[in-house]
Amino acid sequence: MYSSASNSYGQQTSNPNVSNPSPTGPQDEDLIKWFQAVDQDKSGKISSSELRQALVVGNGAHFSIEACELLVKMFSSENSKTIDLQGFKQLFHYVNQWKTSFHMFDKDSSGAIDEKELGQALFQMGYRLSNKSIESLFNKFASKPGQITFDGFILACVQLHKLTNAFRRHDTKLTGTITIGYEDFLQAVVEST
Structure with missing residues (x-):
């Protein structure tokens, strides 16, 4: 048996895989x-390495290639290794939502949270x-001892979101x-990571 903490799945910002209106106006x-x-x-399409040139963590360093690959995969309209302009606009929108949340807790503006x-x-x-679950997430995505940077924060949030969705599919009530069979569990984890 696997249980979510306190039966609370989270209210993360809307699902990036659902089409939302892209930014409009001068920002476009x-x-x-x-x-x-x-x-x-x-x-007319950008790869994860091209995307990496566009995304900066905040301290002048670029996002990790792992974060860029994940973002491209999430926002690719064809589930390919590239995104088009529409996918880039959606990606930009969601990265800004995550950035707002991240900066609320990066009180010293260091570009990292503990x-x-x-x-x-x-x-x-x-x-x-639980504190143990937070510690596990933190240790998995920390870029330096005691610090998780913005791209690590995105990776942690996306991973948590995907695992939560996989859990929800089995928690019909x-x-x-x-209660889940081993192969169902394995498939849920593989699809979520």
């Missing part, structure tokens, strides 16, 4: 220029996790507890 023009600047081969701040951020998103 800037996003198009930004997209074209990183589209080095002028294919384990306690990660717990507070997840709590604000609606996740009621919404009790916060499931």
Whole structure:
């Protein structure tokens, strides 16, 4: 049996895999220029390595390649290894939502949060996790001892969101507890990671 903490799955910002209106207005023009600047081969699509050139953690360092690969996979309309302009606009929208949440807890503007701040951020998103679960997430996604940077925060939030969705598919009665066969469990974890 596997249980979610306190039967609270979280209220993370809307699912990035659901199509939402993209930014409009002057920001749209800037996003198009930004997209074209990183589209080095002028294919109309950008790869994770091209995306990495566009995304900065906050301290001048670029996002990890792992974070960029995950983001491209999430926002690819064809489930490919590239995203088009529409996917880039959606990605930009969600990265800004995560950034707002991250900065609320990065009180010293260092570009990193500690384990306690990660717990507070997840709590604000609606996740009621034990200290042990927060510690595990923190240790998995920390870039340096005692610190999780913005790209690590995104990875942690996306991983938690995907695992929560996998859990929900098996928790048909919404009790916060499931009984699951090994292969179903394995498939849920593999699809979520």
